[in-house]
Amino acid sequence: MGRRFKTEFTGESFELEEEIAKEFLETCKILDLTGLAPGAAGNVSIRTDRGMLITPGGKPFGCLTQEDIIWVVEYKQKTNTAKVKGKFEPSSETPMHYLVYKNFPEINAIVHAHDPLVLKNPGLVEKLKIKTTAREMPYGTLELAEEVIRELKESRYVFIKNHGSISVGKNLKNATSLMLQVHRIFENEGKD
Ligand SMILES: [Zn+2]
Structure with a gap:
């Protein structure tokens, strides 16, 4: 899938705490293991004091390494450019993640998945x-970001019609477990 914004690279490598x-x-x-991406x-991001860390585009989740993590220093809506x-x-x-953080200061992590069970x-x-x-x-459009932000005002988990789901939280643990929690509900529903 293509990108609907420009990328400005400002360096290849950066320091990243091992724990993060x-x-x-x-x-x-x-x-990857639960088949949600x-x-x-799908994509994952966290807010840091220097900007946000996000998954690269077009790479399967199962084989990502530390080198694949991208640091988005800034995204400018006016020029539609991400400085990374x-x-x-x-x-x-990337623009959707960036705008969610901008709109919700209490959110520090975002998980976006394409859960096949929820979709069907x-x-x-x-x-x-x-x-x-x-x-x-x-x-990848700002219009989609706006739709998502409107619903996130009322829920930490939002279904993006015919596309996927987004879960957010004050940390990555919360956002991930919410995504998995909904997945399990759909899994159990299919059993009976
Ligand atoms: Zn998606």
Whole structure:
């Protein structure tokens, strides 16, 4: 999938605390193992005091290493440009992640997955009253980001119609466990 913003690289490598990298990559691995990021779909980010760390675009979650993590120093909406450090292009949903952090100071982590169980059961999404984006917008657009932000005002988990899900939290642990919690509900529903 292509990117709908420009990337300005300002360096290939950067210092990253081992603990942060470890937790970040563990989340990606969990999403891969549970099938929530099929292909190279989905993205994970965390807010740091220097900007945000995010997964690269187009790389399967199962084999990510520390070198794949991209640091988005800044994203400028006016010029639609992301200033980054790293070796690869950041996720195509970089503007959405950036704008969620901008709108919600209490959110420090975002998990975006394409949970196949949730996607194929919109009836259950409705039954469980899971907040859902009202209008369908193409991935990677600011319009999609706006739709998601509107729903995040009322819920930490939002279903993006015909696309995937987003969960947020004050840390990565919270955002990840919320994503998995909803996944388990859909899994159990399929059993009976
Ligand atoms: Zn997506």
